[in-house]
Amino acid sequence: MARKIGSRYTANQILGRGSAGTVWLGEGPEGPVAVKLLREDLASDQELVGRFVQERTALLGLEHPNIVSVRDLVVDGNDLALVMDLVRGTDLRTRLERERRLAPEAAVAIVADVADGLAAAHAAGVVHRDVKPENVLLDMQGPLGPGGSHPALLTDFGVAKLIDSPKRTRATKIIGTPDYLAPEIVEGLPPRAAVDIYALATVLYELLAGFTPFGGGHPGAVLRRHVTETVVPLPGIPDELWQLIVQCLAKAPASRLRASELGARLREQLPMLAGMPPLEVDEPEAESTEEGPQEAPAPAASGEPVRRRGAVSLVPGAKPDSNRDTHTSMRVPGPDELAGGARGTARAPRTAGAPRPGSARHRAAARRRKITLGVAGVVLAAAIGVGAWAATSGDDEPPQDTHSTSGP
Structure with a gap:
């Protein structure tokens, strides 16, 4: 059912729902638009409405070209909406779930597009704060780029900042999606442009590997890994590309590249990536939790995409939305919780088929090695015994004492 949004726009059809609101296919004076209508409780928050208006100009x-432009911000009664360009295509999460991982050339081309969009936003003083595959749209009507990639556009600028008001998130709260949160956000520092670079490097890692470098398990463990663990290398990618990822995942924000530098450096990598197939690495197995080991996702029914772990809710027990929009909050972990430990360490990607250290398969293999070594030890001991017997069996007479003297 159609509904009016302000005096200029009509929302005709729901495209998706998220924790922040609902996205509609709409119509405006200049043609089709996408309308993100924020939740009613957000619209009734006068402080948020004030911030909404303040952000309008920016x-x-x-x-x-790589940003989904915001055409208008509507404040009308209980309606609080962002009117945006309509992109005919899908989001990057949908493609990732369909293909599991992308060929390096396509992955790098997509991330380079996003980096260019971030460079423009950062130059204007705008930090996105929630870079993730759900917020990257692929324009299926645009020209194909390297690796057959469609042009990538970053969307949802300003939504995380609008919702992250002092009234809603005190200094002990953080907003975002755990897998993509920079360490400084976890530690309670204000988000700067470098947090977008960290998140984008995480997205690139995920496009190549099929999983994020620090994700998996309880959200608190994910946050801890961002602060305490270093990223584990991905086998099979050029060293130059890996060094770029490592630099942009640095714990210190000042060590990361700027968005313009990242975009340029990634495009330099494209010629050497041409024709390279997707990496063959296995996703680390689910780690044990206090409630017991986590079950691996069951295979999907025929024709249905397998839902792989990507963005997870920060609130334990919360159900993901249809478009997995996760602008939710969680307290900042204390120093003792960020100290690391046996649980919550970075999961090492493995060559396809190899078991993860500490997994059930790895322990079974270790037991088999112990049994093999035990059997080998028995055989070796038996062989040594037989050898010793053979060395002494030909000497039946007692040894002669050559130094004895005759008696009187």
Whole structure:
């Protein structure tokens, strides 16, 4: 059922729902648009509405081929909406779930597009704060790029900042998606442009590997890994590309590249990645929790995509939304919780078929090695015994004492 959004727009059809609101296919004076209608409780928050209006100029001024432009911000009664360009295509999460992982050339081309969009936003003083595959749209009507990739556009600028008001998130709260949160956010520092670079490098790692470098398990463990663990290398990618990822995943924000530098450096990598197939690495197995080991996801029914772990809710027990929009909050972990430990360490990607250290398969293999070594030890001991017997069996007479003297 159609509904009016302000005096200029009509929302005709729901495209998706998220924890922040609902996205509609709409119509405006200049043609089709996408309308993100925020939740009613957000619209009734006068402080948030004030921030909404304050952000209007900055958001409307973001114009770049790799940014989904915000055309208008509507405040009308109980309606609080962002009116955006309509992109005919899908989001990067949908493609990732369909293909599991992308060929390096396509992955790098997509991330380079996003980096270019971030460079324009950062130059305008706007930090996205929630870079993730759900917020990257692929324009299926645009020209194909390297590796057959469609143009990538970053969307949802300003939503995380609008919702992250002092009234809603005190200094002990954080907003975002655990897998993509930079360490400084976890530690309670204000988000700067470098947090977008960290998140984008995490997205690149995920496109190549099929899983994020620090994800998996309880959200608290994920946050801890961001602060305490270093990223584990991915086998099979050029060293130059890996060094870029490592630099952009640095714990210190000042060590990361700027968005413009990252985009340029990634495009330099494209020629050497041409024709390279997707990496063959296995996703680390689910780690044990206090409630017991986590079950691996069951195979999907025929024709249905397998839902792989990517963005997870920060609130334990919360159910993901249809478009997995996760603008939710969680307290900042204390120093003791960020100290690391046996649980919550970075999971090492493995060559396809190899068991993860500490997994059931790995323990079974270790037991088999112990049994093999035990049997080998018995055989070796038996062989040594037989050898010793053979060495002494030919000497039946007692030894002669050559130094004895005759008696009187």
